Amino acid sequence: MKKNTLPLPLLGGITVDQFLKEYWHKKPLLIRQAVPGFQPLIPKAELFAMAARDDVESRLISFINQHWEMKAGPQEKLPLKEKKDWTLLVQGVNLHDDQADTLLRQFRFIPDSRLDDLMISFATDGGGVGPHFDSYDVFLLQAHGQRKWRIGAQKDLTLIEGMPLKILRNFKAEQEFILEPGDMLYLPPKYAHDGIAIGECMTYSIGFRAPSFQELGESFLHFMSDSIDLPGRYADPDLTASSRPAEISNDMLEQVGAEIAKIQFTDDDVLIFLGEHLTEPKPSVFFNGPEKPLTPKRFEQTARKNGIKLSRKSQMLYKGKHIFINGESFAVGKEDKICLNKLANDRQLDGSDLAAVSADAMEAFCLWYEDGWLEIR
Missing domain, CATH: 3.40.366.30 (50S ribosomal protein L16 arginine hydroxylase; Chain A, Domain 2)
Structure with a gap:
């Protein structure tokens, strides 16, 4: 029997083939106890220390007086853990921790050319990053505490102007879930969602690469510049006088x-x-x-x-x-x-x-x- 036709506990007992056919890029999937008894791989203190390093990408998100604020790392000082409504995002944790790397590799039923990284979100009570959408697929694995997710397949992706984050202006939730440790939610690209911490919590995000064709096109032209070979130089031995000297000639x-x-x-x-x-x-x-x-x-x-x-x-x-x-x-x-x-x-x-x-x-x-x-x- 082929591996992709076997039930996969990480996907709630459905096969990889079924997941790719029915859910990937198409609709959300809530998986209760995708990783039964899951415990955080990295203690809070270690995660905070990682966020203070200059070789680790991190962001501190706060919601103050109805306004979102974001501070890029290194995070030398974090708010008091007792303070509400703040979130620490630590990107690429798999690059710095073997256990995080092992967890990320469990998702290699998606090709490595698409698999990106494992991000850890630590949030105090009420913390989140606001209603938004991602341009890529994502698995959201609850590691510690509880998080309430509200999601919706809305077409209106208008953003609030003047914010440091891409916050949806007219978010409308269609479904709501509370995730416990070990629960996981899959969301396809551009599916609106808003996650709010219930008490202190940690969520692990397994994200995927989806480069824009503009980015690929620009990078390809830069790549090809090293291999272009056009010998010779512009010349016009048959040039004739022009009464319009500023005009580029045919x-x-x-x-x-x-x-x-x-x-x-x-x-x-x-x-x-x-x-x-x-x-x-x-x-x-x-x-x-x-x-x-x-x-x-x-x-x-x-x-x-x-x-x-x-x-x-x-x-x-x-x-x-x-x-x-x-x-x-x-x-x-x-x-x-x-x-x-x-x-x-x-x-x-x-x-x-x-x-x-x-x-x-x-x-x-x-x-x-x-x-x-x-x-x-």
């Missing part, structure tokens, strides 16, 4: 237009761009290699014995002969492709998996190890 337009029309791109160009773009680390991501790295020979011996694993910060994808990791790409032969595809899918390799890799692949693994992209298991 000859110039035609000549330049003809040269620009020579710029073409292939499916391979799009693939390499997309692989590098999707694996490019976010600006706040920094890799740390080992303080005392093994020599290449010792690394190979140890890797073949113990195996290797990707750093939780590493993003790795593949397609055909192309491998993409952390914004870089390269083509591989058939033997190495099997091993590298397995590393991308499983995010780790046993020592036995490395038996047949080429010297080039082992050299790449050693460089990735030195850069902090992968680790010895």
Whole structure:
């Protein structure tokens, strides 16, 4: 039986195929006890300390005198926990904690090219970020305390002007739920929702990437600028005198237009761009290699014995002969492709998996190890 046709407790006992067909991008799904007995993976004090770091993206949201305020991190000082109506959002917690990374990876029934990060929201009583919508799919897993969710499939997505947050002007709830620890709510893109803490609570948000075509188009043109090859220089040996010196001539337009029309791109160009773009680390991501790295020979011996694993910060994808990791790409032969595809899918390799890799692949693994992209298991 195929894995995607088996009931998945995380989805409330429905199969992945059923979820994708009936709910993904289509309608909400409330899952009671998606993770039975779930407890917060990170204590409050540790989460607050994480928010104070400059390599962690965080936001402090407050609702004061009927007005929303937002402060970007690092969060050196937080409001008193006894004070109501404030929320701390800590983005990319999976990049900094193994347990958070393991939880995020449970959602890999959605491809890595779409899976983004795990955000933790800590809120005091009444805290929230206002009625809003996201442009991407999201799973909202309750970790601690209770949160009341009001949701609606409204078409009116008009926002209140002058706010630091995207707050819906005319929010109309159609359904209301109270989530307990272990409960989870899935929402498709642009589904209006408003979550309000009942007492102190923590919610884990598993979000997905949905880049705009404008963003992709601009990034692709920048990517292609390195490969454009248009030799020669504009010239007009047959230039004639003009009585309108400020007018751009048709000859110039035609000549330049003809040269620009020579710029073409292939499916391979799009693939390499997309692989590098999707694996490019976010600006706040920094890799740390080992303080005392093994020599290449010792690394190979140890890797073949113990195996290797990707750093939780590493993003790795593949397609055909192309491998993409952390914004870089390269083509591989058939033997190495099997091993590298397995590393991308499983995010780790046993020592036995490395038996047949080429010297080039082992050299790449050693460089990735030195850069902090992968680790010895």
